[in-house]
Amino acid sequence: MNSTPDVPDVQAVAASSGVSSSKLYETFIEVIRKTSTELPQDVIDCIEAGKKTEEKDSRGAYAMGIITQNIGLAKVKSQPLCQDTGSILFYIHYPSHLDAEVISETARQAVAEATKKGYLRQNSVDSLTGKNNGTNVGPGSPTLHLEPWKKSHFDIRLMLKGGGCENVGAQYSLPDTRIGAGRDISGVKKCILDAVQQAQGKGCGPGVLGVTIGGDRATGYLSSKEQLLRKMNDTNPNPELAKLEKECTDAANELGIGPMGFGGKTTLMGTKVNALNRLPASFFVSISYMCWAYRRQGAEISADGTIQKWLY
Amino acid sequence: MIQLQAPFTEDKIRALKTGDMVEITGVVFTGRDAVHKWIHDGNEPPVSLKDGIIYHCGPVVVKQEGKWVVTAAGPTTSIREEPYQAGIIEKYGLRAVIGKGGMGEKTRLACAKFGCVYLHAVGGAAQVLAEAIKEVETVYGLEQFGSPEAIWQLRVEKFPVVVTIDAHGRSLHKEIEASSSEKLAEIFSTIKK
Ligand code: SF4
Numbered sequence: 113m114n115s116t117p118d119v120p121d122v123q124a125v126a127a128s129s130g131v132s133s134s135k136l137y138e139t140f141i142e143v144i145r146k147t148s149t150e151l152p153q154d155v156i157d158c159i160e161a162g163k164k165t166e167e168k169d170s171r172g173a174y175a176m177g178i179i180t181q182n183i184g185l186a187k188v189k190s191q192p193l194c195q196d197t198g199s200i201l202f203y204i205h206y207p208s209h210l211d212a213e214v215i216s217e218t219a220r221q222a223v224a225e226a227t228k229k230g231y232l233r234q235n236s237v238d239s240l241t242g243k244n245n246g247t248n249v250g251p252g253s254p255t256l257h258l259e260p261w262k263k264s265h266f267d268i269r270l271m272l273k274g275g276g277c278e279n280v281g282a283q284y285s286l287p288d289t290r291i292g293a294g295r296d297i298s299g300v301k302k303c304i305l306d307a308v309q310q311a312q313g314k315g316c317g318p319g320v321l322g323v324t325i326g327g328d329r330a331t332g333y334l335s336s337k338e339q340l341l342r343k344m345n346d347t348n349p350n351p352e353l354a355k356l357e358k359e360c361t362d363a364a365n366e367l368g369i370g371p372m373g374f375g376g377k378t379t380l381m382g383t384k385v386n387a388l389n390r391l392p393a394s395f396f397v398s399i400s401y402m403c404w405a406y407r408r409q410g411a412e413i414s415a416d417g418t419i420q421k422w423l424y
Numbered sequence: 425m426i427q428l429q430a431p432f433t434e435d436k437i438r439a440l441k442t443g444d445m446v447e448i449t450g451v452v453f454t455g456r457d458a459v460h461k462w463i464h465d466g467n468e469p470p471v472s473l474k475d476g477i478i479y480h481c482g483p484v485v486v487k488q489e490g491k492w493v494v495t496a497a498g499p500t501t502s503i504r505e506e507p508y509q510a511g512i513i514e515k516y517g518l519r520a521v522i523g524k525g526g527m528g529e530k531t532r533l534a535c536a537k538f539g540c541v542y543l544h545a546v547g548g549a550a551q552v553l554a555e556a557i558k559e560v561e562t563v564y565g566l567e568q569f570g571s572p573e574a575i576w577q578l579r580v581e582k583f584p585v586v587v588t589i590d591a592h593g594r595s596l597h598k599e600i601e602a603s604s605s606e607k608l609a610e611i612f613s614t615i616k617k
Contacts, residue, residue: 179549276501276525366607372586
């Protein structure tokens with residue numbers, strides 16, 4: 113049933129294109145379900161490792177215990193891990209001979225259906241009227257990043273990013289006199305650590321940072337979120353950035369903020385940094401904070417819409 | 425682990441200290457933005473909040489076989505209620521506020537003066553916290569405020585929280601903010617130009 117006039121009927125749209133969209137539609141819903149209810153294993157491993165570093169009977173261990181319990185329960189019950197099912201961010205590569213518009217409409221329709229099924233909360237509000245149409249579909253929601261490629265399959269990734277952690281993201285324009293950060297790697301490091309200190313427990317830490325050095329303001333933030341598509345245990349191919357990532361995570365964990373800001377050793381589980389070119393006149397450091405409920409998933413999907421393998 | 429059981433008397437609340445890990449058993453009322461503003465605007469709450477606990481939460485509640493069941497119940501950010509909370513603590517004798525992210529100076533001072541605490545639940549733990557809710561006793565203002573904003577009267581058992589603002593003027597948020605800020609300054613001084 114299609115109750116929203118804004119969302120065209122998938123089958124009708126598909127009829128005129130080469131995409132077997134009913135299959136793809138089911139696949140989108142499954143990607144959403146899995147993303148919302150199960151954390152990827154690389155993230156679970158980091159949470160488990162963090163839990164072990166907290167002292168026995170401490171508040172940090174207590175919070176991490178509740179977090180791991182929650183991860184298990186959500187999976188078993190197939191219920192959202194966190195009730196804030198977040199901004200819906202899709203990153204899609206698709207075979208270039210397919211119709212991008214159909215793929216987009218299929219994704220939107222799947223979001224509306226996944227909301228009806230309860231995998232997503234009714235979480236998208238008209239910024240002017242405050243109205244919620246209950247579908248999660250509207251201007252900017254879901255956010256769809258589509259790129260054609262020469263391969264014959266889809267690569268569809270989804271990130272659900274909650275409001276609490278999005279609110280503590282930060283963008284610095286260097287030089288920054290408040291924190292004494294200049295236009296160099298040391299300055300970037302100061303920005304990253306300052307952002308963690310400012311966030312305290314408000315982003316539902318322990319968190320993970322996606323950071324972009326350079327770019328303009330918009331591409332900087334965009335690219336910082338894409339860093340969060342990297343696996344927790346990967347190594348940055350650029351040795352200078354790899355070093356920066358490790359140093360920032362280690363230093364942040366000395367701040368003593370701990371899980372939920374209760375105090376403790378696990379403040380940050382990882383830092384992922386990339387660099388874009390910039391104008392000589394600008395030097396931005398854009399930081400996206402991801403909460404422990406780090407919901408991202410993805411799949412390799414054949415052109416007919418069948419899931420071939422999960423990516424995380 | 426400290427067990428905090430109803431009735432939530434002033435003595436029991438004053439005995440809690442910042443940093444204590446607590447499990448609550450008894451009745452809590454949900455209340456978020458709409459309800460706080462509405463009470464602040466001079467409307468009488470539909471329930472007695474005397475010696476009561478308010479939970480900053482917009483739960484997901486569904487009807488199963490004629491009964492309300494909570495399927496997700498994590499805390500929402502508390503600081504949005506900062507303009508209203510102190511007044512409600514004073515006027516209605518609230519004993520505890522559950523939420524996430526901590527609250528500000530006005531609330532900290534009201535907690536000390538009137539014998540109230542701020543209890544931090546684990547953000548995002550929607551499923552664990554829903555499991556601790558054993559029964560939806562009733563709901564107020566469902567039509568007026570809508571489901572997430574309504575006042576849900578919930579019976580909870582061993583609902584896990586940490587005391588982050590106590591009734592003696594201490595705030596864990598303030599303390600950790602200060603200590604982490606000091607540590608940050610120390611780290612900054614070692615970062616080479
Ligand atoms: S920040 Fe993350 S864990 Fe916390 S409430 Fe938001 S989505 Fe949930």
